[in-house]
Amino acid sequence: METFNNKTAFITGGASGIGLGIAKAFLNSGANVAIGDINKEQLSIAEKELKTISGNVISLTIDTTDLSTLESASKTISDSFGNLHYLCNNAGIPGGAKILETPEERWRLVHEVNFMGPLNGINLFLPQMLEHGESSHIVNTSSFSGIHGHGNQSAYGSSKFALVGMSEFLRNDLKDSNVSVSVLCPHVVDTPIIGGLKKRVSENVLKMIKDMEVSPITVGEQVLNAIRTKEFYIFCDGVHTRQMLEARCESLLEAMDRQFPRRD
Numbered sequence: 001m002e003t004f005n006n007k008t009a010f011i012t013g014g015a016s017g018i019g020l021g022i023a024k025a026f027l028n029s030g031a032n033v034a035i036g037d038i039n040k041e042q043l044s045i046a047e048k049e050l051k052t053i054s055g056n057v058i059s060l061t062i063d064t065t066d067l068s069t070l071e072s073a074s075k076t077i078s079d080s081f082g083n084l085h086y087l088c089n090n091a092g093i094p095g096g097a098k099i100l101e102t103p104e105e106r107w108r109l110v111h112e113v114n115f116m117g118p119l120n121g122i123n124l125f126l127p128q129m130l131e132h133g134e135s136s137h138i139v140n141t142s143s144f145s146g147i148h149g150h151g152n153q154s155a156y157g158s159s160k161f162a163l164v165g166m167s168e169f170l171r172n173d174l175k176d177s178n179v180s181v182s183v184l185c186p187h188v189v190d191t192p193i194i195g196g197l198k199k200r201v202s203e204n205v206l207k208m209i210k211d212m213e214v215s216p217i218t219v220g221e222q223v224l225n226a227i228r229t230k231e232f233y234i235f236c237d238g239v240h241t242r243q244m245l246e247a248r249c250e251s252l253l254e255a256m257d258r259q260f261p262r263r264d
Contacts, residue, residue: 002135002228005030008081010073012036012064012121013091015046017191018141018184021216022088025224027053032081036062036073037091056081064091064117070124083132086227087125089118090141090184094193095155102154114159115166122170129179136179137227140167144187144235148244171232182226186236187244188212189219212240 009026013019014035026033027050035050037043040061047059058080062069077084095102095110118140129136145153146160167183174181188194190213201209214236226234235241 002137003030004224006032007085008032008034008077008083009086009088010034010036010077010084010125011088011090012062012117013141014088015039015042015059017193018186018189018216018219019088019090020046020049021218021220022090022139022223023050023057023220024053024217025220026086027057029224031086032056034058034060034073034077034081036060036064036070038063064089064120065112067120067124070120074124074128083134084125084128085134085136086139087121087129087137088139088141088223089121090139091117092141092159093156095159096151096153096157097155098152099154107155110155111159111162114156115162118163119166126179130177133178137182137230138170138179139182139184139223139227139234140170141184141186142167144185144241144244146183147185148241148248150244167232180227180230182223182230182232182234184219184223184226184234184236185241186214186219187241188214189236190215212237 004026009031011019011023011033014023015037019035023033023035033050033056035043035046043059043061047057050057058076060073060076062073064070092114093110095106122138126138140163142163143160145157146164149157164183167181171181188209194209194213219236222234222236
């Protein structure tokens with residue numbers, strides 16, 4: 001089973017929320033951790049918090065849509081810790097509204113960050129992982145909105161569907177290699193984005209959110225467990241998302257049965 005002692009992890013969007021939860025889980029398991037984020041102020045706060053767990057942490061100002069910042073981060077990680085073993089493409093931004101109500105520039109920005117950002121990380125770091133040959137793992141943070149198209153999430157949801165698809169093809173590509181893959185599909189996690197949402201909703205919706213949400217620390221542990229067991233899909237709750245997944249699968253199978261009835 002995978003052990004994390006003296007291995008190195010890089011988490012984009014690591015200064016808050018899910019990324020910070022993953023960073024804490026890695027540090028608690030003995031790994032070296034590099035967190036990258038576009039928010040310099042929050043990055044500094046996160047680094048101080050993480051150093052209360054372990055000194056084996058560095059913070060890097062990056063923009064996942066700017067390959068030059070990732071290249072600079074790669075050199076710093078290598079100089080500080082050596083080979084990279086765990087790449088967590090976690091950085092992402094929201095962009096939920098009805099399709100006709102979402103401006104084109106928002107579509108482009110959301111897909112640039114949520115899809116091209118992870119692709120940039122893969123293109124840069126995957127060759128390094130394959131070259132050093134040690135057991136490695138890539139985690140792409142999608143969303144349950146990338147599994148089940150619910151609500152009006154246009155740019156965000158479609159970018160997350162695309163990331164699930166890319167992760168599935170990446171898994172196929174790496175089947176016989178030293179690198180395994182997971183796609184993280186959280187539904188409601190207690191992050192700053194959800195914190196902002198809580199302030200805007202009715203009491204009934206607020207109660208529903210609180211009933212569904214899980215902590216970033218829990219998600220971090222779920223990610224490490226998936227790496228240990230080489231689990232591909234990482235779900236973060238087994239109640240609400242189970243019901244939604246069953247409904248989606250049933251809808252697909254019902255359509256298949258209508259068009260191509262089973263022959264007993």
